[in-house]
Amino acid sequence: MNEALCAGSFLLLQAYTSKAQSISDALTGGGYVSCGIFCEPAPALEHLASQQPDFFLTESYLAGVNGYELVRQAKQLCRADCVMRVSDTGLSTHEALTTNLSGYLTPGAGPEEYLTCLRHIRQGRRYVSPALMDWLRDTSSHPEKGAPLLRRLSDREKQVLRLLADGLENDAIADALGISSTTLTSHFANLKQKLGLTTTRQLVIYAARHSLPGSSLPGSFRP
Known part of the structure; x- marks a missing residue:
């Protein structure tokens, strides 16, 4: 891909490979470059350190791992903007308020919303899923x-x-x-x-x- 057309690079850590692939396809179709899809934290962190992507996309809870702690580890390894799919209960914790995330998505976020999220961040704006904003207000x-x-x-x-x-x-x-x-x-x-x-x-x-x-x-x- 022509570097001038590249919107940025991303690394994706998701529990479900099929959904991760659809997200990756949407992002690459939007001009972003994939640095890999992972379902385990350890190799994902290793590649974060070596690949230095622009975005790290992950979840708040993954195979017994605290997603917020994972983001803190990631930020020690690279300067990527971190985007997280957060569960309702996950966002209601103190950790969600103090973790330095650039984007907050709901568990139901589809590939197109991931693309919207990264575009917002590229423009210097934080992204919070509209559905998540509604949940915060209602609950x-x-x-x-x-x-x-x-x-x-x-x-x-x-x-x-x-x-x-x-x-x-x-x-x-x-x-x-x-x-x-x-x-x-x-x-x-x-x-x-x-x-x-x-x-x-x-x-x-x-x-x-x-x-x-x-x-x-x-x-x-x-x-």
């Missing part, structure tokens, strides 16, 4: 505990949180709101302090879980 175990916290936020802080949930990166958020990166960093710090969180990833998931109401944005900008 948040204690939504009443989060809602009062939102009332502590200023209108500008709610705008920042909403744009994070929509997948915008820091520079895009600052541009959309007409603020400096220093001011944005200050908003992040205030949000984490008020909501009892420690990372930006947690802010993104928090916004989804508590159905953050939309805030009007300056000018004609829409995320």
